[in-house]
Amino acid sequence: MFSRKTKPAIHxxxxxKHPGWDDHIDDIGLxxxxxxxxxxxxxVDGIGGQIDSGEWDKLRDNERLPEFKxxxxxxxxxxxxxxxxxxxxxxxxxTKYPMIACAHCLNIPLDWALMTxxxxxxxxxxxxxSTSSAEEIRDIMRQTLAGLRQSxxxxxxxxxxxxxxxxxxxxxxxxxxxxxxxxxYYICTRLARCLPNGSRQAKTDVTPGQIRLPAASGxxxxxxxxxxxxLESQFGRDIPLLLALPLQESWLDATSxxxxxxxxxxxxxxxxxxxxxxxxxxxxDDEFRKAHQxxxxxxxxx
Numbered sequence: 001m002f003s004r005k006t007k008p009a010i011h012x013x014x015x016x017k018h019p020g021w022d023d024h025i026d027d028i029g030l031x032x033x034x035x036x037x038x039x040x041x042x043x044v045d046g047i048g049g050q051i052d053s054g055e056w057d058k059l060r061d062n063e064r065l066p067e068f069k070x071x072x073x074x075x076x077x078x079x080x081x082x083x084x085x086x087x088x089x090x091x092x093x094x095t096k097y098p099m100i101a102c103a104h105c106l107n108i109p110l111d112w113a114l115m116t117x118x119x120x121x122x123x124x125x126x127x128x129x130s131t132s133s134a135e136e137i138r139d140i141m142r143q144t145l146a147g148l149r150q151s152x153x154x155x156x157x158x159x160x161x162x163x164x165x166x167x168x169x170x171x172x173x174x175x176x177x178x179x180x181x182x183x184x185y186y187i188c189t190r191l192a193r194c195l196p197n198g199s200r201q202a203k204t205d206v207t208p209g210q211i212r213l214p215a216a217s218g219x220x221x222x223x224x225x226x227x228x229x230x231l232e233s234q235f236g237r238d239i240p241l242l243l244a245l246p247l248q249e250s251w252l253d254a255t256s257x258x259x260x261x262x263x264x265x266x267x268x269x270x271x272x273x274x275x276x277x278x279x280x281x282x283x284x285d286d287e288f289r290k291a292h293q294x295x296x297x298x299x300x301x302x
Contacts, residue, residue: 024090042083070244
C-alpha cells in the first residue's frame, strides 16, 4: 500500500524536438525541481554535451546505435523519474536531438509505475509521432497526466514472475556464476561502492560510476526492476541511481552518483565500444570469490 504519511503524486513533462516546433519544444509540464533538473542533466548537459563534442559522430556504424529509443529510471532519494526517449525532429527537419516524456513519481511503488506509467509513456510516444501539431502534443500530455492521476487510487502492483522462471535465466546468466562474479567484481573494483556479503562502505561522495549490465529481450519492466533492486542492495538508497535501457537491445547502462556529460556517451555506444560487464574476462582471485559468494548466491536466487 502507499505510505499514509505522504500523499502519492505524479507529474508529467516533455521536452526535446518535435515537428510542431521549429527548435526545441517549449517546456511542457516541468512543474517540479526534479523535472527541471532532468531536462538540464539528461537533455541539455548530457545529450547536448555529447552532440556538441561530436563524440557520437566518431563512432563507426557498427559501434553506434542508429537512434534514440530508451526507457530511463532516475532514482534520487525517495522519489524517482521514469522516462521514455525516442528519435525525433523539429520543424526544420533537424534530427540530432530526441524527444523525451518523463514522469516524476513521489511516494509511488516502482512496481506500480513500471506496470502503469511505463505503458502510458509508450502510448505518449505513439501519439506524439502521429501528429505535427504543437497544441495536440500539449493535449496528449494533459490527457495522459489526468489518466495517471486518476489511477493513483490503486494500491500496489507486482510484476509477473517471467512466466514462473527465475528471471536470471532471461538475462542469459543461469548456471553462469563466472558472469555474475564479473558483474560483482566490476561494481566493487571499478565503482568501489560495495563490500562482501552486501555490506556497504559509508561513503558520502557522489562521484559517478557506470556499469553496463545484461538485459532480457522483451522484458523491459522486469529488467529494470531486477537491476534496480540489485544495485540498491549494493549501493544503498541514498546514492542517486540512473538506469538507461535501450529498447530491443541486450544491455542496460546504470550510473551511480550524479551523472555528468561523460556518462551519456553510453546512450549511443554499442557493446563493441562499451562492453557488458558480464562478458569481460576479468582475472578474479580466490579471495574475492570467497568474500562475495553470498552476493552471487543471492543473484542466482532472484
